[in-house]
Structures are given as C-alpha cells and as structure tokens.
Amino acid sequence: MRIRTGGPDDTADVLELLDGAVAWLVSLGRTGQWGDQPWSGRPATAQRVRDYTHDADTFLVRLAEAEDGTVVGACVVSEQANIHATVVEERELYIRNLVTDRSRKGSGIGAALVADALEEARRRGITLVRVDCYADGDRRLVGQYLKLGFTPTDAFEVEQPNGPWRGQVLEIRL
Template sequence: MAWLASRGRTGQWGSDPWSTRPAAADRIQGYARDHLVRIAEVDGRPAGVCVLAEEPPEYAPPVGERELYVRLLVTDRALSGSGVGAALIEDARAETRRRGITLLRVDCYGGDDRKLVRQYEALGFTATDPFTVAMPDREPWPGQILEQRLSPA
C-alpha cells in the first residue's frame, strides 16, 4: 500500500495501512476463518496470499453455477515481477479443477489506468462485469470482475 500511495495511487487501497482499520482487520479475520487461504513463500518467508471461496462477494452478480472466487490476492511489492502472483493464480486454477469446478472468477480495482485489469487479462482472465462500491468518506470504488473458464480435471 505504501508503494501505491507514494505514486499517488490511493484509489485502490487508500493511504492508511489495513492494520490501523478495525473493519479491514475484521475482514481479514473472516477470510481466515471462513475461506481457503493459500500463502506463497520465497526462501521460507511469506511472499503473497490468495483467499479462495465458492461464494462470490455480495457485489458480484451470480453466475448460476459452481465457481471458485479469488476473494483476495496480495503479494509483496519487493518481489514484483518474480511470479508470486502468477503462481498463486496457478494454484487457484489447480484448486478449482480439484473441486470439479470449471469457472474461476476474481475482481480487482478497475480505476486509474486499469493496469490491474490488464494484469489479470495477461494471466488468462476475461473482463466481464464492471461494478462500483460506495465508500464512506471517499469516492466510489470502481471494480472489475474477470473470469477464466477451465477445462475439467
């Protein structure tokens, strides 16, 4: 988050660390309690985390079939370009197939220059539904849902 804020890109996460926001900390605790959490390590140290769930967030339109949804994907900025995020997405694909599911969805920040959307497209996702989340004391948060169809296991 500090890296984004230092470049004036506070629209995605804001400028205050999540650890200082009680609601954000509660959200992360809920992810750990209710969903599958995968942690990537590099040299024995945490490098990224991916949270997977079979139910989408409330703002995502239903799809009428089973799916696995990437609820959170965060990587260590110091390891940018090392493939940590791609490895976590590949692991999400494998978990999706293991469960006999053929649809993997994710959402991301769709504002600014849509760079994050393009990053997911480079990983094989297709943009589907744009959405907006109302934020207290901030501009609305523009998001983009993306999906990837997988062949059965």
C-alpha cells in the same frame, strides 16, 4: 517458492503483505484502490483478514513462501463470490484477495498463486474462476489479470464517501 495452506497463525503475515501493498500504492500516488491507511490499522479490513484465516469452511488461504519461509504472497479463494459480482447459476471459485510482497514485484508470485487457484478449482470439479479488482484510473490491475488469462465480464461501482470506487469482474473458464 512453495505454496501452502494458511490458517489463523498466518493472520499477521497476510496483514503485513496488505500493509506493504498499501504503502507501495501510496508511494505511487495510487490511493484509490485501498486508500492510504494500512489494513492492520482499520478495524473492518483487519477483521476481514481474520475471517479469511480463521474460517476454513468458507475460505481457503494459500500462501507463497520464499525458500527461507518468509511469506511473500497470499491468495484467498471461496466458493462464495464477492457481493458486487453478478450471481451465477453454477459453482465457482472466487479469488477474494490476492496480494504479493511488492519488493519482489515481477518474480511471478501472483501468477503462481493464480495458477494454484485454478488447480484448486480443478480439484473441486469447478470450471469457473472469477476475481474482481480495482478498475479506475489507468486500469493497470485489470491489465495484469488479462495477462494471466482472465476475461472481463461485469463492471461495477461502490459508493464511497470520496466518490465511487470502480471495479471489474473477470473470469477464466476451465
């Protein structure tokens, strides 16, 4: 696997990964995180991915590729935090989106992309890396970030038409 910087030409690959993750979550009956519709079929989420891949001044898109060049993971980082995160008084690198090919679950793609984000923070002289994730149900996703070395900080809720979406902000200090 190699990790490279992505751009506008990679929008379709990132959307395909996200659509695959939604299908996988739906197959497990876990629709609370990202719903039951593909990202590519929802205008707002598809636009978010286009924004990530087209705005290199704000977002850095890093892609994990298999030996054959297939994109198997994507991580989007920014020095701008998610709107649900508590504002901090220092520079930070915020993981805005992290997704991997679910058929390769357990192969270390996510861990490699997080390690790459930590290296990017070091290159920029940043000592705080944060991420937020879905925290409802059994908190499995929070547990995955804990295994990667993150520490939970703030919890938050976002009102949705079908009830609150609960999230957790986590951080690593370098």
